[in-house]
Structure formats: C-alpha cells, structure tokens
Amino acid sequence: MTPTSNDLLRSSFAALRAEGLRARDAAARMGLSEGAAVAAHAVSPTRPAHPADSLLHAVVLDADWLGLLRGLEQVGEVMALTRNEHIVHEKIGVYRHASAQGPVGLLVGPEIDLRLFFSHWHVGFHVTESTPRGLQHSLQFFDRHGVAVHKVHARPQTDFDAWHALVARHHSPLPSPGFEPGEPLRTADRPDAEIDALGLGEAWAAMHDTHEFFDLLKRFQVGRLQALRLMEGVHTRPAPADATARLLAQARDAGVPIMVFVGSRGCIQIHTGPFHRVEPMGPWLNVLDDGFNLHLREDAIHETWLVSKPTDDGPVTSIEVFDRHGDVIVMFFGARKPGQPERPDWRALAFGLTSAPEREAA
Missing domain, CATH: 3.40.1570.10 (HemS/ChuS/ChuX like domains)
Structure with a gap:
C-alpha cells in the first residue's frame, strides 16, 4: 500500500518525538501547527482505525466545551496545562464548579482556577501517546490556527473508567476541522x-x-x-x-x-x-x-x-x-x-x- 501524506507526517512526527522534542516543537520542525500534527493522527471515515505502529492516537471531541469541563470533575486528579509561546503553567488538582455565560467560562476550585474564552476553542482531541513512561492520556484543545489553548493530562490517580466514559460521551463522529495557516494577526497600536x-x-x-x-x-x-x-x-x-x-x-x-x-x-x-x-x-x-x-x-x-x-x-x-x-x-x-x-x-x-x-x- 502506498503511504499517504498523513502516513508520512505521522512517521516524521514519531521520529522527532523519539529524539526528545516536545509535540509543539516537533510540529514546528515539520512546518505544521501542533493542532495540525495531532489532527493527522485522528480517526476519520476514511481512517477508522489507527495503525498498530502509530505512537500517537487522536479522537475528535464534540464542541460541548462546558459539558466536557464539567465532566472532568468525575475523573478526579488531573494536570491542567496552559501556555503561550514563552511560558508553561501546570497545576495538579480536580476540575470543579465549571460554569459559563455565553462564550466565557469560569472554573474556580482550590487547585485549578481558569478563565475560558470559548470563541477561540476550535477543536478538541482525546490524545493517547506511547512514551517511555507508558501510555499517556490527555485532552487537547486548539484554536483555529492550531495553537493549543488548553490541555488536560491524566495522572496515575485519575479515575480512568470515568475518563474513558467522558471521552465516549463526547466523541465526535465528524472528522477534524481544518486549521487556518499562519499565526493570528496582531492589531497595531494607534499612534x-x-x-x-x-x-x-x-x-x-x-x-x-x-x-x-x-x-x-x-x-x-x-x-x-x-x-x-x-x-x-x-x-x-x-x-x-x-x-x-x-x-x-x-x-x-x-x-x-x-x-x-x-x-x-x-x-x-x-x-x-x-x-x-x-x-x-x-x-x-x-x-x-x-x-x-x-x-x-x-x-x-x-x-x-x-x-x-x-x-x-x-x-x-x-x-x-x-x-x-x-x-x-x-x-x-x-x-x-x-x-x-x-x-x-x-x-x-x-x-x-x-x-x-x-x-x-x-
């Protein structure tokens, strides 16, 4: 069987990850956004199953962002990760008391404290990746440019029965939406x-x-x-x-x-x-x-x-x-x-x- 472009992307991504590059950096090395690299590993109607040799598997989630976040309370302890280009912020705890007014969400707990702007949430994935530390599970959310807006990583203390039930409830039958190339435009200040x-x-x-x-x-x-x-x-x-x-x-x-x-x-x-x-x-x-x-x-x-x-x-x-x-x-x-x-x-x-x-x- 002739390898597809996504097959080549997946093999290149796996090789870079094996070198120790973080997912974001591996994608950048390939000229892709991180979201596009993850989407290349997603199941779809034309790719209903993952090849056995793929290190990373992704399942597209529906866009019920508030429902997903509320459901996380049942899975117990996880790690919340938010970053921008220059800094990474990681907190361990339980997602509690998620609420929203229109496109703005709020999650206030003793450990995890978030302000959420859902108009920038384009697509979410359940990602599993084989690593030297074992199989890692995460929920990863990206904007329309493929830049990560938020991630949730399972931990050994996570209730995986509740985790998998949450993913099953929010699994989308649709393929991953595409991403816009380039970075978001910056608005220049007035003089x-x-x-x-x-x-x-x-x-x-x-x-x-x-x-x-x-x-x-x-x-x-x-x-x-x-x-x-x-x-x-x-x-x-x-x-x-x-x-x-x-x-x-x-x-x-x-x-x-x-x-x-x-x-x-x-x-x-x-x-x-x-x-x-x-x-x-x-x-x-x-x-x-x-x-x-x-x-x-x-x-x-x-x-x-x-x-x-x-x-x-x-x-x-x-x-x-x-x-x-x-x-x-x-x-x-x-x-x-x-x-x-x-x-x-x-x-x-x-x-x-x-x-x-x-x-x-x-």
Whole structure:
C-alpha cells in the first residue's frame, strides 16, 4: 500500500518525538501547527482505525466545551496545562464548579482556577501517546490556527473508567476541522498622539475594580502595553529585566503568597499560593513545587512593568511581563480575595523591584 501524506507526517512526527522534542516543537520542525500534527493522527471515515505502529492516537471531541469541563470533575486528579509561546503553567488538582455565560467560562476550585474564552476553542482531541513512561492520556484543545489553548493530562490517580466514559460521551463522529495557516494577526497600536492620555488617566483613576481595565482599554482604543507606557509615573513604573527572577526568589524567601496568571488566546490559568522551589536552568526560570510547575523563557522577556489599579478595596498592584511583540507573557498579583485589601508584604515586594518609592494609585 502506498503511504499517504498523513502516513508520512505521522512517521516524521514519531521520529522527532523519539529524539526528545516536545509535540509543539516537533510540529514546528515539520512546518505544521501542533493542532495540525495531532489532527493527522485522528480517526476519520476514511481512517477508522489507527495503525498498530502509530505512537500517537487522536479522537475528535464534540464542541460541548462546558459539558466536557464539567465532566472532568468525575475523573478526579488531573494536570491542567496552559501556555503561550514563552511560558508553561501546570497545576495538579480536580476540575470543579465549571460554569459559563455565553462564550466565557469560569472554573474556580482550590487547585485549578481558569478563565475560558470559548470563541477561540476550535477543536478538541482525546490524545493517547506511547512514551517511555507508558501510555499517556490527555485532552487537547486548539484554536483555529492550531495553537493549543488548553490541555488536560491524566495522572496515575485519575479515575480512568470515568475518563474513558467522558471521552465516549463526547466523541465526535465528524472528522477534524481544518486549521487556518499562519499565526493570528496582531492589531497595531494607534499612534500615541491619537490617544486621549488625559482621559485615559482620569478613567484609570476612577476604576472601582480591576476587571474594568479591559473595557477601559477598549474604550480608549489603546493597547495594554501602550497604556502602561502612557501612564508611566502616574499609575505604572518600568521594572528592570531581572525583575521576574527577583520576584520569584524574594516571594519564595519571604513566604509571600502570590497569584500567577498565564494565558493563551482561549484560557487564563491562575495559581495562588507561596513558592518553595525556584530553579533557573539555562534560559528557563522554573518553579518546581508539588502541585504547581512554571517554566518561563527568561530570555523572551522584553519589558516588565509595575501596574497599580485603584479598587473599592484599595490599590491593587501587579507585575506584568511582555515579550518583544508587546504580548503578555505572565502577570503576578498578591494573593487576595474580592473584598480584601492587598497584602502589604506583596506591595512592598513589588515596588522594591522597581527601586521606586511606594505610591498608591491616584
């Protein structure tokens, strides 16, 4: 039988994975998105079964995203993974209390805390892969460009009867939808001179809640990093290149619990708590704690800013980290609940990173 193009893709992908490349990197080496590489392993009406020598098998899932996430509560402990180009955020726990309003989902549990943007969820797969550690099971979700928006990895403690029942309920009989080539287009910022900086500053100072910030950016048609730059000295301060490494080390040493926000286009994943193991390894800055891992390419950091936003509970301070395109890599906040003021130890730590005197938002 003459091998098909997908047969060749699968064999090339398996060879690269055997060399130790991560799935995302193996796909990139082949000139594919990760989603396209996974889709090449999916069953379809013309390929109803997997060849015995295929290391990776994929089953297309239906688009009942909320139903899938709610069903995960029954499978018990899993690992949630959200990443962007420069950072990986991994949390171990149970998916609890999934809900949604329209295309926006929310999942808030003691371990796994997610904000979900389903308009960017294009296709999901149940993926099994043979590895030196045995057969690995995961649910993987991709946007229309084939970029992973979120993944759920089974663990030894996972209830696999419940896992397989969930996959069976959400197995789609349809083939995988295609992916759009290239990366999502970035919207260029308007020139600074066209921004109503005075109005932006006044509206910023009038905020009552940090969640108003996104609408503020839309109202003034200003990019996030552009807004931070325009408000420098009033509501923001630049921080040096080593601010993130210092933040993690100082938070670990002082036992300051913080919130770590990492986002893809379709998901923001949040960790709340202290750190214990912070370990640089080459270009990677890692947190290697029980239940939480973070892997950051420190050489991808282009700008870091301290940001202060007024709220009804007092000022809320964040450290926001950007790449060379102006995209957010990661954001850090002090651990807090709605209705609680910000922790003084976090605020002191954050302002100390900028070597600027502490000052509350105007």
